[in-house]
Structure formats: C-alpha cells, structure tokens
Amino acid sequence: MGWWKMNPTTGGIACSPPSDMPDDAEVINAIPGRDKTEDHYGGDQPADIMGEAVRKIATCWQETWGRPPHIKELDGVFAFCMGRHRAEGKYKQ
Numbered sequence: 001m002g003w004w005k006m007n008p009t010t011g012g013i014a015c016s017p018p019s020d021m022p023d024d025a026e027v028i029n030a031i032p033g034r035d036k037t038e039d040h041y042g043g044d045q046p047a048d049i050m051g052e053a054v055r056k057i058a059t060c061w062q063e064t065w066g067r068p069p070h071i072k073e074l075d076g077v078f079a080f081c082m083g084r085h086r087a088e089g090k091y092k093q
Contacts, residue, residue: 003043
C-alpha cells in the first residue's frame with residue numbers, strides 16, 4: 001500500500017517529488033516520519049475502500065432507479081454523510 005501527497009483542490013497526486021527522491025524512482029510516496037502531518041495525503045487503501053463504496057452505491061441506484069447515479073448525486077451523498085462529521089468537528093478542514 002502506498003501513500004502520496006494530495007492536491008487538496010483536485011484530490012489528485014501533488015506532483016512535486018521530494019528533493020531526496022532518486023532519479024530512477026517510479027512512485028512518489030509519502031512517508032510517515034519524513035513528511036509533514038499537516039499536509040493532505042491520499043492512499044491506495046482509502047482509495048480502494050471508497051471505490052468499493054461507490055460501486056455499492058451505484059448498484060443501489062441501478063436497482064432502484066434503473067440507471068447509474070449522476071456525479072452530482074454521488075457528490076450529494078458524500079456531502080450528506082460528511083455533514084455530521086463536519087458538525088462534530090472530528091476532522092480538520
């Protein structure tokens with residue numbers, strides 16, 4: 001499993017490799033203890049978990065509405081679910 005520094009605006013990989021990264025390295029990994037905990041990170045395992053959740057949600061939509069969900073519907077489900085967590089202040093902005 002790998003972790004990478006995330007572009008918090010796009011959710012994509014921030015493409016600025018660390019200065020000590022070997023020239024022949026193929027993957028930009030974020031490493032606990034080396035990289036700052038204040039930055040935003042993404043990882044293979046969280047992406048796999050979210051991917052499975054989206055597939056399950058899409059199946060639910062297909063079974064109920066006879067079509068896959070629209071992106072705005074998926075965004076809405078995520079925002080709805082995250083609302084309580086934001087209100088409770090569990091996670092940093």
